[in-house]
Amino acid sequence: MSATVAGMTRPLASCCLLLLLLAFPAQAWGPMGHRLVARLAEPQLTPVAHAQVRRLLATERLQSLADIANWADELRGMDPSLGRRSAKWHYVNFDGGDCHFVPARDCRNGDCVVDALGAQVAILADRNRSDAERLQALKFVVHFTGDIHQPLHAGLGSDRGGNTFQVNYRGKGSNLHAFWDSTLLASRGLGETTYLWRLRASQAATPASAEPYTTDSPAEWAEQSCVLVHQPGFYPSSARIGDDYVARHRPTAERQLKLAGSRLAALLNATLD
Ligand SMILES: [Zn+2]
Numbered sequence: 496m497s498a499t500v501a502g503m504t505r506p507l508a509s510c511c512l513l514l515l516l517l518a519f520p521a522q523a524w525g526p527m528g529h530r531l532v533a534r535l536a537e538p539q540l541t542p543v544a545h546a547q548v549r550r551l552l553a554t555e556r557l558q559s560l561a562d563i564a565n566w567a568d569e570l571r572g573m574d575p576s577l578g579r580r581s582a583k584w585h586y587v588n589f590d591g592g593d594c595h596f597v598p599a600r601d602c603r604n605g606d607c608v609v610d611a612l613g614a615q616v617a618i619l620a621d622r623n624r625s626d627a628e629r630l631q632a633l634k635f636v637v638h639f640t641g642d643i644h645q646p647l648h649a650g651l652g653s654d655r656g657g658n659t660f661q662v663n664y665r666g667k668g669s670n671l672h673a674f675w676d677s678t679l680l681a682s683r684g685l686g687e688t689t690y691l692w693r694l695r696a697s698q699a700a701t702p703a704s705a706e707p708y709t710t711d712s713p714a715e716w717a718e719q720s721c722v723l724v725h726q727p728g729f730y731p732s733s734a735r736i737g738d739d740y741v742a743r744h745r746p747t748a749e750r751q752l753k754l755a756g757s758r759l760a761a762l763l764n765a766t767l768d
Pocket of ligand 1: 567642
């Protein structure tokens, strides 16, 4: 449970959570997607990087990367000022007609997921910073690496990354962004740990965790997500989404989760080891 609701009675907490969910449209992989990315990454850390991660987490009595994977989405309730300041750090819009990342056009003032990820990595790497600052940076890094691999976090600004594209799946209305955040994964009907085993066992896209991380990488990751959004059929031809759409696109979503996990590990290894 997030710090937002700690200390509240359960009904009051649920009510506040519900209000928060209603007030803010989905804007990230759902909680399960982010936790899966973190849990895929953690075993791929080198012993040195893992020890650093565990030491930072322990300063807030946290134990795993999954514990912090959704913190950045819960921020608006906990720290409205930082929540507002970081609201644009979860995505990038490609409005130039192609998927080529042009910082001056696509990331003004560094307010997009590409630059935000780079900035938070720099804070995490800086041993002159306090543990509190570096842990906060780690929380952002884990979350944004997940976000940048949700294709619609690098989509079109004209429909706010699919947020204004209404869809209906099995009689339930939603939008394409929320569908990719959560419904597509939930359609497996698996709990988190079973899903994790399934992803680990699948052969799809297992990039070497040693894939080099360079400062260019987040831009490339975003460009690759953008390419997925532009593939024919990514936008369903009608608002009614069928199981054929799920069968075709869920493997893409799962491949992106695995990529995100491996790249997050590579990034943390390069930063902390
Ligand atoms: Zn997010």
